[in-house]
Amino acid sequence: MRSRYPVFFLILLFISTSLGLYHCAGKSIQSRLDALLPSLKTYDYGENREQLTAIEDLVRQAQPKASARKVVEQGLLTVLNSDATLAGKQFVCKQLSLVGDAASVPALAKMVTDETTSDMARYALERIPDPAAGTALEKALDSSQGQVKIGIINSLGRRGEGSAVTPLAGLLSSTEPGIAEAAATALGSIGNADAAQELWAALPNTASTVHRRVVEGYLECADQALAGGDSAGARSMYQKVYVTDEPTAVQAAALTGIVNTSGQSAGEVILAALQEQDAAMHPVALGLLGEVPVVENLSDIVALFPKLSPTGQVQMLTALGNRGDTSVRETVVNAVSSSQLPIRIAALNALKSLGDASTVNLLAREASAGPAEQREAARNSLYLLRGDQVDQAILSAIPQASPAAKIELIQSTEQRNTPNAIRTVLQTATDPNAAVRMASIQVLGGIGTPGDLPELLDLLVNANRDNERSALEKSVVSVANKIPDRKNRGDQVLDRLNAVREVPARAALLEVLGNIGDPDALPVIQQALQSNESRIKTAAIRAFSAWPTPEPADQLLDVAGSASDTRQQVLALRGYIRLVGLPSDRSADETVQMYQKAMDLARNANEQRQVLSGLEDVQAVSALNAAGQYLNNPAIRREAAVAVVHIAEEIGAEHPADARQMLQKVLQQTQDESIRDDAQDALDNLPKGSEGQ
Secondary structure: OOOOHHHHHHHHHHHHHHHHHHHHHHHHHHHHHHHHOHHHHHOOOOOOOHHHHHHHHHHHHHOOOHHHHHHHHHHHHHHHOOOOOHHHHHHHHHHHHHHOOHHHHHHHHHHHOOOOOHHHHHHHHHHOOOHHHHHHHHHHOOOOOHHHHHHHHHHHHHHOOHHHHHHHHHHHHOOOHHHHHHHHHHHHHHOOHHHHHHHHHHHHHOOHHHHHHHHHHHHHHHHHHHHOOOHHHHHHHHHHHHOOOOOHHHHHHHHHHHHHOOHHHHHHHHHHHHHOOOHHHHHHHHHHHOOOOOOOOHHHHHOOHHHOOHHHHHHHHHHHHHHOOHHHHHHHHHHOOOOOHHHHHHHHHHHHHHOOHHHHHHHHHHHOOOOHHHHHHHHHHHHHOOOOOHHHHHHHHOOOOOHHHHHHHHHHHHHHOOOOHHHHHHHHOOOOOHHHHHHHHHHHHHHOOHHHHHHHHHHHHHOOOHHHHHHHHHHHHHHHOOOOOHHHOOHHHHHHHHHOOOHHHHHHHHHHHHHHOOHHHHHHHHHHOOOOOHHHHHHHHHHHHOOOOOOOHHHHHHHHHHOOOHHHHHHHHHHHHHHHOOOOOOOHHHHHHHHHHHHHHOOOHHHHHHHHHHHOOOOOHHHHHHHHOOOOOOOOHHHHHHHHHHHHHHHOOOOHHHHHHHHHHHHHHOOOHHHHHHHHHHHHOOOOOOOOO
């Protein structure tokens, strides 16, 4: 049999080791305190806080262990009981609020009635959980006065000291309003039944701000009773306040409390409040109508709708919308016909949650006519209507709707992401009404899928109005770009281009290809660029100008320099400038050279400004110099200066001498104060000692 003695010795060894570790830990804390605490005695506000930070760290480390807290507490108390500075004692009080217990109370109690140290002592006493801290504060009430007394009262309230109810109640009749107000607030914070009783008893004997604080304190007691689960007690307290002649705000708080404690009967309370001749509580009752979870008598409440003021009707409609109970839909729908605009808007907003398929036509009609706010409310509700039949109701309503309502319904299909809407919208894209056609075309780009491209292309090649053709181009591009593989996005457009001979259609297809950016289209557009047909050539220029990469830049430059048509020259140059600014693998100096070519072809100040706008994004000395050479040109001096300042800010750290020289030139030649300020700021931010670089 194995002996048990070795196990016994191991246990003894573990215990002795643990005690030793605790002893060492305490010794370590004590030694560190001994080294740090002397600095507190002479510390003053604004001095180096390094030692204080070390003490704070020590306090945090000590908090989890009772033995360590006691060591730290005793060390801090030696400072508090010494002739330490006020700043040092304040720091100690803050730390005692974290580690102090009953042992700290006597020292703090001596300080709490002294005006100089009261605040710091109360800070600690409020947070020390031991009951002795509350007792000390309560005893200090009799020996304090003025602001010190008010502070002590506040601390008792924050601690929730139930034993202090009687002395605090005695202060409600104080001739000093500040003390009486503080006592009322503290009793409300304590919030127990005794505090509530004392506050209610004092209510008839108080006036002005003291009376208001007493009422507020009593209501806070009711709130605490409710939070503690005493719903019946809280309700009784709220009702007592509600039947008084207190101001509207107080009665509103009481009514809210009554409703919140009424459970299934909340609706009866709201109904009674709305039936009162004095309408002061109507807004409160209607606000609660939208918040309480259960209202069993909703139909009785809604029956009061016609008797309410216009403002009350708006509030009820808003509350009904918030509730989302569709049983009141008829009342809301009828309110849409009100002669009062705010009521109509509130009703339309409520249909967002109360409407269904039956309200689709109403909302579409209201969205298509009337004041802007009304139309927007109807439109938003149409977009957010819920229900299995709503989408089908929208599609079914489109053919018979008026043109204006039809447009709203069509647009709602995109906003709602209505399934199977594409068939209907493709049909309305050929509607006799031009506005309906345009709305349909614009929606097609959002709801169309790559499978719908053939029909969209049919619409495009058959379009006979420029504005519709332009809108169809955008929709085709939008749908084509939904094809995952970019290399295949232009295939159907290229096939259609090969089959179409009409110039307007070919031109439109070319522009679509440019916006899609399918690489297979590059030679096709290049060929169109040589066309003798002006419209085709212009379309090719636009296509290259919209290209997503810089590849066609040289072709556009050639056109900008050789085209006989001024409009084509302008389009080509603008497109070239745009492409030069796209990301590429060429060097910055090469980009500057390309911009210089554009500047050489620029025929007016507007085109030159476009070049400078692109040039300012190039971070190179060559760009800085290129922009700087136009500071002498009055027509574009401002734009040149802006470009120089921006480039100098970007490259100044690496090329301070070049940046400095050009910024000084800006200051010499530019009178614009904002640019001069920017130039001076950039100059000031250049690395020092860079003049010789």
